[in-house]
Amino acid sequence: MHPLARWKLRSVRPYVPGKPIEEVARELGITSEIYKLASNENPLGSSPKAVSAIKKAAESMYLYPDDSFYSLKKKISHRFKVQENHILFGNGSVEIMLQLAIAFVNPGETIIAPRHTFIMYRVVGNIVGASVIEPDIHKEGYVDLDNILRIMPDDTKIVFIANPNNPTGNVIPPEKIHEFMEKVTEDVIIVFDEAYYEYASYFTDFPDTMEYIREGRNVVILRTFSKIYGLAGLRIGYGFTTPQIYEAIQRVRLPFNLNRMAQIAAIAALDDNEHVERSLRTTKEGIEYLSSEFNHMGLKYVPTFTNFIMVKFGDKTKMVHEKLLKNGVVVRPLDPYGIYDYLRISIGTMKENQKLVKILKEILR
Numbered sequence: 001m002h003p004l005a006r007w008k009l010r011s012v013r014p015y016v017p018g019k020p021i022e023e024v025a026r027e028l029g030i031t032s033e034i035y036k037l038a039s040n041e042n043p044l045g046s047s048p049k050a051v052s053a054i055k056k057a058a059e060s061m062y063l064y065p066d067d068s069f070y071s072l073k074k075k076i077s078h079r080f081k082v083q084e085n086h087i088l089f090g091n092g093s094v095e096i097m098l099q100l101a102i103a104f105v106n107p108g109e110t111i112i113a114p115r116h117t118f119i120m121y122r123v124v125g126n127i128v129g130a131s132v133i134e135p136d137i138h139k140e141g142y143v144d145l146d147n148i149l150r151i152m153p154d155d156t157k158i159v160f161i162a163n164p165n166n167p168t169g170n171v172i173p174p175e176k177i178h179e180f181m182e183k184v185t186e187d188v189i190i191v192f193d194e195a196y197y198e199y200a201s202y203f204t205d206f207p208d209t210m211e212y213i214r215e216g217r218n219v220v221i222l223r224t225f226s227k228i229y230g231l232a233g234l235r236i237g238y239g240f241t242t243p244q245i246y247e248a249i250q251r252v253r254l255p256f257n258l259n260r261m262a263q264i265a266a267i268a269a270l271d272d273n274e275h276v277e278r279s280l281r282t283t284k285e286g287i288e289y290l291s292s293e294f295n296h297m298g299l300k301y302v303p304t305f306t307n308f309i310m311v312k313f314g315d316k317t318k319m320v321h322e323k324l325l326k327n328g329v330v331v332r333p334l335d336p337y338g339i340y341d342y343l344r345i346s347i348g349t350m351k352e353n354q355k356l357v358k359i360l361k362e363i364l365r
């Protein structure tokens, strides 16, 4: 590391994203079609309404974006029945995570970023020089709130809770959230990261965490346009919180952090019910198909409530990952999450799922 860099940066282990299709093709010299099932993107692609809105607006790119997010904020306010001074925006929901850490965490204070959950919580904690504590998740793969309460030190500022959890795909039983919120004190900010909200609320009885914001609790809910709306490449995250937390975030937010095309696409995507419904159906069918095939193959997996599934390959994990890659199927190894015997596989189109199963059968025969 550069000797002049902040010494706290020594503990930052940067985020390693899933490999982009172009990189896999280049590295392995693959010229045939590549199936990317590594980053939980929407296999049906972007919302068509968003694509057409951007095409129409392309020539206005020379103008700065609306830094008040006026139209998008109105739309989200109306859709989710929240007032505008409760709505946050970020260049991806990851940016809001960083804004929260910068705005609230003094160096040395604690951030809770459970082990075997989304890595960016730990990264933002390290960036701001927090003490990052990584409690174990529940053996069934959801974030263990009892465990968090048990080990949380007094100087805890932020607790990050991914629900559904990434990479396991499991959800916290709603009554556990309720119990947790009854016990947790008001000197901590609780962040419910609901990046996969649309899937989870389709697949299960998903808790309404907005209730805590209505009550004025120190809660932030994070959502994104990267998943169901298929706009990961535009980087559009949003969130809900209290006016007081909103006000603190405005002090650290860089101007124009949501670009012009992103705002236009998000507004159009919110009206694209057809794309959302098709995406949910595709994911549901994909999960049913893959679970049944994995059962036939005797493979263990964690029950999922979202658009990816974590499958156990034991001591064959590395080999399976490499062979899939050589055959043009990119899945996510979980070494950065500290998990070495499972792979995370995004649910694809039926064609992609079938290709995955065919190759897996060949590899494991």
Ligand SMILES: Cc1ncc(COP(=O)(O)O)c(C=O)c1O
Pocket: 039, 040, 091, 092, 093, 094, 095, 118, 162, 165, 166, 193, 195, 223, 224, 225, 226, 232, 235, 236, 237
């Ligand atoms: C749990 C979780 N939160 C947040 C994100 C990032 O979302 P965004 O693209 O909005 O930054 C992801 C992406 O994989 C995720 O799995």
